[in-house]
Amino acid sequence: MNPQEAPLAGPAGGPVVRTVLGDVPPGGLGVCDAHDHLFLRSPLLPGQELADPVAAGAELRAFREAGGGAVVQWTPRGMGRRRGELAALARATGVRLVAATGLHQAVHYDPELLGRIRTELAGLFVEDLTTAPVRAGLIKVAGGFHGLDAHARWVMAAAAEAHHATGAPVAVHLELGTGAPAVLDVLCGEGEVPPDRVILGHPGRSADVRAQLSAARSGAYLAFDGPSRAHHPTDWRLFDSLAALAEAGHADRILLGGDTTTAAARAVGGGPGMPYLLSTLRPALAAELGEEFAARVFVGNPARAFAAHWH
Structure with missing residues (x-):
C-alpha cells in the first residue's frame, strides 16, 4: 500500500482529515496550502481551464520541493474537479490532496442541471464525502456580493444537512471578501453548523479589517489567498490583516492558500504558483510575525480546520 493510502479509519474517536487516498491523522498534513485549484473549469473563464494533469503534477512537485506537504483543492461539483486524477497525482507526487464536494454560484452552471438536482443536493454531497470511490474531504459553497441569493441559501442549507450527516467542514467563497455575516447566519444560525467547522x-479581497476581526470572533477560520496575477492587489494589505488578527488573539483562525485559478498563475506557467507560499510568503511572515506564527498558519491551523469526527 502506498504510505499515503491509509484505510478510511483514524484513531478511535479522534478527528481525521479525509484525503483522496484515505483518512490521515491531522498532523499528517504537514505544511499546507489551504485553498488552491489543480483542476478547474467554468463558463466564466473560457479558454482558461485548468485541465492538464502533467502541469498539475509539475506544480505539486515544485510545491513539495519548497517544503509543502498538502494541498486542499476547493473545486466543487460540476467544475472539472477530476477526483480520479487527484488520486493519481497524490500517489505520484507524495503530496496529500483534499478534494471538495459542494456547488459554486449559479452562474457557473447550466440551469437545467441545477433543476435536476434540486431535491437531492444534500444526498449528493454526502455520497461524495462517504461512499464515492475517491472521497471529498470538505463541502464548498459560495456567497454573493454583500449578501446571499436563493441559490446560495439552497446550497448552504444542503451543505449544513450534509455536515450534520458526515461531520465534514464547510468552505465558503466570499464574493470579493464580503457577506460573512449573512453566510454565518445561514450556516451557523439556521443550519446549526458549529462556527469552527x-x-x-x-476575506482579504475586502480591505475591511473590522469585518475580518468580527468573522474571527465568531470562531470561523479565515482562509486568506490570492498571491497570483489575478489577485495581486490584495497582497500589499495581507500582513496588516494578519497582524491585526494576531494582535487581537485570533492567530489560531488564520489559513493561507494560493487559489491558483489560471494556468498563467501557476509556477509552471510563469506565475508565482503554489511554491510562492513557502519560498517567499512564509519567510516574510516569519520575519514579520515570528516563526511560531508562521508554523501555526501553515501547519497547526490547517490540521484542525480540515479534520473532522467523521460519521
Missing part, C-alpha cells in the same frame, strides 16, 4: 475564503 466553517472556513471563510477570500
Whole structure:
C-alpha cells in the first residue's frame, strides 16, 4: 500500500482529515496550502481551464520541493474537479490532496442541471464525502456580493444537512471578501453548523479589517489567498490583516492558500504558483510575525480546520 493510502479509519474517536487516498491523522498534513485549484473549469473563464494533469503534477512537485506537504483543492461539483486524477497525482507526487464536494454560484452552471438536482443536493454531497470511490474531504459553497441569493441559501442549507450527516467542514467563497455575516447566519444560525467547522475564503479581497476581526470572533477560520496575477492587489494589505488578527488573539483562525485559478498563475506557467507560499510568503511572515506564527498558519491551523469526527 502506498504510505499515503491509509484505510478510511483514524484513531478511535479522534478527528481525521479525509484525503483522496484515505483518512490521515491531522498532523499528517504537514505544511499546507489551504485553498488552491489543480483542476478547474467554468463558463466564466473560457479558454482558461485548468485541465492538464502533467502541469498539475509539475506544480505539486515544485510545491513539495519548497517544503509543502498538502494541498486542499476547493473545486466543487460540476467544475472539472477530476477526483480520479487527484488520486493519481497524490500517489505520484507524495503530496496529500483534499478534494471538495459542494456547488459554486449559479452562474457557473447550466440551469437545467441545477433543476435536476434540486431535491437531492444534500444526498449528493454526502455520497461524495462517504461512499464515492475517491472521497471529498470538505463541502464548498459560495456567497454573493454583500449578501446571499436563493441559490446560495439552497446550497448552504444542503451543505449544513450534509455536515450534520458526515461531520465534514464547510468552505465558503466570499464574493470579493464580503457577506460573512449573512453566510454565518445561514450556516451557523439556521443550519446549526458549529462556527469552527466553517472556513471563510477570500476575506482579504475586502480591505475591511473590522469585518475580518468580527468573522474571527465568531470562531470561523479565515482562509486568506490570492498571491497570483489575478489577485495581486490584495497582497500589499495581507500582513496588516494578519497582524491585526494576531494582535487581537485570533492567530489560531488564520489559513493561507494560493487559489491558483489560471494556468498563467501557476509556477509552471510563469506565475508565482503554489511554491510562492513557502519560498517567499512564509519567510516574510516569519520575519514579520515570528516563526511560531508562521508554523501555526501553515501547519497547526490547517490540521484542525480540515479534520473532522467523521460519521
